[in-house]
Amino acid sequence: MAVGYVAFGIAALILFAAPLWYAWQVTIQDGRTELLRVDSQRLTDVFRREGPQGLTSFIDTRVGMQIAGERILLFTDSSFRPLAGNLREWPAGIPPQAGTYTLPVRLANKAAHAMFVHSTLPGGYHLIVGRDQALFAPLTTRFFYGLAAAVAVLCIAGILGGIMIRQAVLARVNGLRQTVQAIMKGDFSHRLPVQRSSRQGVDEGDELNTLSRTINGMLDQIEQLVHGVRDVSNAIAHDLRTPLAELRSRLEELSLTRPDNEETFAEVEAAVADVDRVIRIFNALLRLAEIDSGLRRSGFVQIDASELARQAADFYQPAAELKGVTLGFRAPPAIMLSGDPVLLAQAIGNLIDNALKYTPEGGAIAVAVQPHGEGLIDIDVTDNGPGISDEEKPKVSDRFYRGDASRGTPGVGLGLTLVASVAKVHGGALELTDNHPGLKARMVLKAEREAHRLVTHPAVDPHDRSDSGERRDERAEEVHRSARQSPQSAALLQKRHDFG
Amino acid sequence: MKLLLVEDNERVTRFVLKGLQEAGHTVDHADNGREGMFLAASEPYDVIVMDRMLPGNIDGLAIIEALRKAGNRIPILILSALSDVDERIKGLKSGGDDYLTKPFAFGELLARLDALCRRTQGSNTQTTLDVGDLHIDLLSRKAMRGSRQIVLQPQEFKLLEYLMRHAGQVVTRTMLLENVWDYHFDPQTNVVDVHISKLRQKIESDCEPPLLRTVRNAGYMLTAQE
Numbered sequence: 104m105a106v107g108y109v110a111f112g113i114a115a116l117i118l119f120a121a122p123l124w125y126a127w128q129v130t131i132q133d134g135r136t137e138l139l140r141v142d143s144q145r146l147t148d149v150f151r152r153e154g155p156q157g158l159t160s161f162i163d164t165r166v167g168m169q170i171a172g173e174r175i176l177l178f179t180d181s182s183f184r185p186l187a188g189n190l191r192e193w194p195a196g197i198p199p200q201a202g203t204y205t206l207p208v209r210l211a212n213k214a215a216h217a218m219f220v221h222s223t224l225p226g227g228y229h230l231i232v233g234r235d236q237a238l239f240a241p242l243t244t245r246f247f248y249g250l251a252a253a254v255a256v257l258c259i260a261g262i263l264g265g266i267m268i269r270q271a272v273l274a275r276v277n278g279l280r281q282t283v284q285a286i287m288k289g290d291f292s293h294r295l296p297v298q299r300s301s302r303q304g305v306d307e308g309d310e311l312n313t314l315s316r317t318i319n320g321m322l323d324q325i326e327q328l329v330h331g332v333r334d335v336s337n338a339i340a341h342d343l344r345t346p347l348a349e350l351r352s353r354l355e356e357l358s359l360t361r362p363d364n365e366e367t368f369a370e371v372e373a374a375v376a377d378v379d380r381v382i383r384i385f386n387a388l389l390r391l392a393e394i395d396s397g398l399r400r401s402g403f404v405q406i407d408a409s410e411l412a413r414q415a416a417d418f419y420q421p422a423a424e425l426k427g428v429t430l431g432f433r434a435p436p437a438i439m440l441s442g443d444p445v446l447l448a449q450a451i452g453n454l455i456d457n458a459l460k461y462t463p464e465g466g467a468i469a470v471a472v473q474p475h476g477e478g479l480i481d482i483d484v485t486d487n488g489p490g491i492s493d494e495e496k497p498k499v500s501d502r503f504y505r506g507d508a509s510r511g512t513p514g515v516g517l518g519l520t521l522v523a524s525v526a527k528v529h530g531g532a533l534e535l536t537d538n539h540p541g542l543k544a545r546m547v548l549k550a551e552r553e554a555h556r557l558v559t560h561p562a563v564d565p566h567d568r569s570d571s572g573e574r575r576d577e578r579a580e581e582v583h584r585s586a587r588q589s590p591q592s593a594a595l596l597q598k599r600h601d602f603g
Numbered sequence: 604m605k606l607l608l609v610e611d612n613e614r615v616t617r618f619v620l621k622g623l624q625e626a627g628h629t630v631d632h633a634d635n636g637r638e639g640m641f642l643a644a645s646e647p648y649d650v651i652v653m654d655r656m657l658p659g660n661i662d663g664l665a666i667i668e669a670l671r672k673a674g675n676r677i678p679i680l681i682l683s684a685l686s687d688v689d690e691r692i693k694g695l696k697s698g699g700d701d702y703l704t705k706p707f708a709f710g711e712l713l714a715r716l717d718a719l720c721r722r723t724q725g726s727n728t729q730t731t732l733d734v735g736d737l738h739i740d741l742l743s744r745k746a747m748r749g750s751r752q753i754v755l756q757p758q759e760f761k762l763l764e765y766l767m768r769h770a771g772q773v774v775t776r777t778m779l780l781e782n783v784w785d786y787h788f789d790p791q792t793n794v795v796d797v798h799i800s801k802l803r804q805k806i807e808s809d810c811e812p813p814l815l816r817t818v819r820n821a822g823y824m825l826t827a828q829e
Contacts, residue, residue: 372820378706379708382706383789386686386704386789389686389687390686390788393687393688393689402688402689414784417756417758418758418784418786418790418794418798419792419794421794421797421798421801422792422793422794422797425797445688445787445788448785448786448788449786449787449788452786452788452790456790456791456792459792460791460792518791
């Protein structure tokens with residue numbers, strides 16, 4: 104990886120240096136040509152002022168003074184015979200026309216690559232002013248040295264930096280891996296390390312931390328689920344064993360004693376009742392699983408919580424009267440919320456059911472719905488029964504938990520668990536507080552659906568049942584009829600309707 | 604009535620066949636989807652009972668959809684071990700008319716089959732219903748027993764209407780919960796029974812002959828006494 108990054112760095116540097124090099128070359132070249140032209144012009148002026156002799160002696164003086172080879176000068180007559188300068192003869196490569204040429208020549212017994220400016224002077228004389236390109240070489244070399252040094256620094260910095268980053272990331276990834284391995288071994292209490300900055304309690308916002316926090320959130324959820332499953336397994340083992348044990352002994356006794364018809368009949372009926380109890384527990388568990396899996400979010404529609412609660416209160420009214428308990432209802436009309444009517448009806452039902460079970464004769468139960476601050480809705484079911492002690496409150500919504508007060512009453516101990524799950528699916532929670540005396544169970548629900556949706560409504564199937572015309576009308580009517588009756592049935596039917 | 608049972612589990616089949624035959628119905632049985640489809644398409648049944656999970660990984664819903672596409676409108680009751688509300692909706696969407704979750708009580712199945720069968724006979728255009736000397740007017744929402752006016756709460760009226768529409772049939776507690784209150788859960792207390800006994804007090808005063816009978820292990824039946 105690090106090598107790749109360094110190679111990439113070098114390539115980038117070259118890409119950057121190449122145009123620079125080119126521009127530099129062009130500029131230098133122009134500068135050199137210009138220099139030679141100026142020189143050539145100066146000599147031409149001498150020629151104009153002082154004639155061929157003057158120029159000859161001028162050049163001779165200059166050749167005598169200058170360091171050998173720095174300037175190449177040649178002054179010839181019209182037939183290219185040298186008159187003055189440091190070239191012995193006309194260079195073979197230079198054409199008779201005036202111009203600027205770059206070509207290899209032999210200078211003082213060594214080969215050179217030189218640039219020439221060839222001017223023709225009045226009277227057919229020729230003047231060459233040139234310069235050995237090799238004299239510029241050190242400049243180019245320095246440029247390349249500079250470039251090489253930059254590349255070297257880049258390589259070292261890149262490799263070192265790469266190694267350091269790699270080490271840092273590896274160390275953290277190793278930390279993550281060890282945690283994950285510990286979790287894989289079954290210890291769900293581990294959490295991924297999240298680095299904290301020096302400022303108190305402020306998380307560093309780098310990607311790994313964000314990822315760690317997200318994974319930790321996921322682990323919290325998984326731990327809760329795993330514990331839930333573990334608790335449920337234990338609870339199922341306990342709660343299902345009781346009716347199963349009864350059933351088993353009943354059947355075994357029947358097969359052993361073979362009693363008369365009358366008694367057999369009664370025993371078999373009792374056995375069926377045992378099985379029904381087991382089935383009821385299973386149904387409650389399945390419903391819970393269904394809710395917890397979040398799949399029911401597909402059933403969310405706009406509903407009137409007030410109406411839903413009123414219907415539930417009405418539904419239980421006769422049962423309350425029979426028990427000598429008053430069941431009150433109080434709510435402003437039309438409190439809309441996005442939710443699952445089937446689940447909410449069951450949750451409210453469970454709360455009232457619970458309250459009825461524990462409120463003694465002469466007691467009072469109150470169902471109330473009210474908006475609660477920003478986007479929340481409270482559904483309260485309060486009673487003045489024995490209530491739940493503070494130690495028990497957190498436990499009652501656990502699966503199968505049954506308080507001391509509930510011993511000897513029917514029920515499978517999943518009622519409040521379901522209420523808590525339903526509240527959770529609706530972005531809220533179940534709160535249990537004291538009603539002094541009694542219990543106040545409050546479902547806090549979000550009025551608006553959470554932004555994410557797990558399941559989307561499937562589009563209406565275009566290949567609808569061919570015979571559905573009449574049937575569809577029936578259903579449409581059904582929807583309207585139900586809409587008057589209850590928002591919940593309307594929603595359910597509407598959904599059926601959506602489907603086809 | 605003439606029924607078709609499409610179910611592959613032998614024990615369930617034996618249990619349902621025996622029960623239905625004892626109740627005086629003619630029952631054909633198919634233990635796979637292909638045969639079930641063939642019978643359903645060729646014989647005039649009153650009701651079909653369709654299991655969802657059939658051999659060869661065939662979902663009974665696919666058969667129902669195919670039947671409906673072919674224009675077959677025989678009422679179908681779906682039997683399924685899948686109890687989710689969403690599964691239920693899927694079943695009704697595919698063209699089923701009722702959905703019963705396994706395991707079920709036979710009384711529940713029988714009552715629902717009766718209701719399905721009669722539903723196709725009864726018409727929805729009636730504005731009054733009569734059972735014996737009990738009379739209700741669906742438009743004015745008024746109920747009379749002989750010449751005596753009965754004062755009913757809206758919910759009680761709905762309950763009575765449902766019972767009268769299914770007069771002479773057994774109606775289970777679950778059917779009442781689903782159809783009168785639209786509740787798809789099992790309230791642990793006997794709330795339905797309390798509603799029924801309250802309604803009974805209103806429609807049967809001291810000297811009047813009883814109309815609303817409790818059917819043991821099944822539910823209730825509204826019927827005029829001979």
